Amino acid sequence: MTSFSELTTMRVGGSPAGYEVFHTTRELVAGAQRIWAETDAWMALGGGSNLIVADSGIDATVLHIQTRGVTVKKATGKKVQIHAEAGEGWDDLVAHTIAQGVRGLETLSGIPGSVGASVIQNIGAYGAEVSDTLVSIDFLEYPSAQRRTIPADELELGLRTSAVKTETLRGIVLGVTFALEPATDGQSIPLLYEQLYRALGVAEGERAGLADVREAVLALRASKGMVLDPRDPDSVSAGSFFLNPIVSEKVARGLPADAPRWWVEPEPEDVVLPLAEKDNLPSTVSAGDMPVKLSAAWLIEYSGIPKGFSLPGSKAAVSSKHSLAITNRGGATAAEVAELARYIVTTVGNACGIYLVPEPTLVGLEV
Ligand SMILES: Cc1cc2nc3c(=O)[nH]c(=O)nc-3n(C[C@H](O)[C@H](O)[C@H](O)COP(=O)(O)OP(=O)(O)OC[C@H]3O[C@@H](n4cnc5c(N)ncnc54)[C@H](O)[C@@H]3O)c2cc1C
Secondary structure, three states: OOOHHHHOOOOOOOOEEEEEEEOOHHHHHHHHHHHHHHOOOEEEEOOOOOEEEOOOOEEEEEEEEOOOOEEEEEEEOOEEEEEEEOOOEHHHHHHHHHHOOEEOOHHHOOOOOEHHHHHHOOOEEOOEEHHHOEEEEEEEEOOOOOEEEEEHHHOOOEOOEOOOOOOOOOEEEEEEEEEEEEOOOOEOOOOOOHHHHHHOOOOOOOOOEHHHHHHHHHHHHHHOOOOOOOOOHHHOEEEEOEOOOEEEHHHHHOOOOOOOEEEOOOOOOOOOOOHHHHHHOOHHHHHOOOEEEEOHHHHHHHOOOOOOOOOOOOOEEEOOOOOOEEEEOOOOOHHHHHHHHHHHHHHHHHHHOOOOOEOOEEEOOOO
């Protein structure tokens, strides 16, 4: 029986009770209906790049989605609607859109996995996320096996989350539709991520050539071990292991001044008040409760866990290129990955009072 150590990019985990591969959407719908009629224990699988399963495996049937197909649904002067089946490779779709001269997905180059799963955690990188261009998903609802189109605004898309990830909505993403913009000038979307616009030698908010943006993103990602590469042991991971925590401004102020932080909502404007009214500052200013996003990678290093760190005798280690990724250095177990993750959560919690939350889907594992 196929094991999750072969099905996931972290290369750990035991076997599922059942395993079926689907190459067409029609077969997938029929297969899901048949499996759901027999059992409640099932699980969808794409590229296995955001999934860590226990060494004992799972008592469930895996539906491995390898459906293919990209269709241009609608091209109305300003936007092009592109639909891709769930099993298409995410990066293949990104490369295809760039080759077709449409912009919107280029900063998401190099993210592993399938198109269907891109919605599950609203993948994001270098200043963009799937929710920026998502129109709708073609969804097979569990347990009714009803097929329906769900618009993006009903998916509760947030920072690496969606209604499908939280299981408010259960079922299988069969396909995804994006609205992209024809890039008649060959230029990208405005670049908002500092590392990226600096690498391209443009100012914040400026654009660059679509292909140049892809190349720069791939190079930045490779320097952090964030592109799957058989020659790079740091890419044997599930990507970022922890979410960047969102805390109140008050908590963020307790950290050293050099701790990176970003306003989640637009930065509050300066409030100009006559001195006589100085006691009437608006509550948002005095309460310090504006949400602020922190860098989990920075918190990990600040807490004393360096890149490359591993626990004695363990084959799981923090990536030597990026402190946010846990890697399998060869022959690690899921238990070793979870043990290192727990160590990081506890150490950062003790040092900073902030408890990191894992980003990948964990099955049968506690962190
Ligand atoms: C090296 C590396 C770098 C990464 N960089 C990033 C990054 O920059 N940004 C980012 O956001 N993520 C990143 N990731 C995480 C990962 O690539 C994404 O989350 C990706 O979308 C997962 O796709 P997948 O097909 O591999 O999903 P899987 O791992 O197969 O599945 C993940 C979850 O989604 C569910 N699922 C999968 N397909 C479907 C479907 N069709 N319908 C319903 N449920 C489904 C599974 O049941 C599981 O719960 C990275 C991962 C790696 C290994």
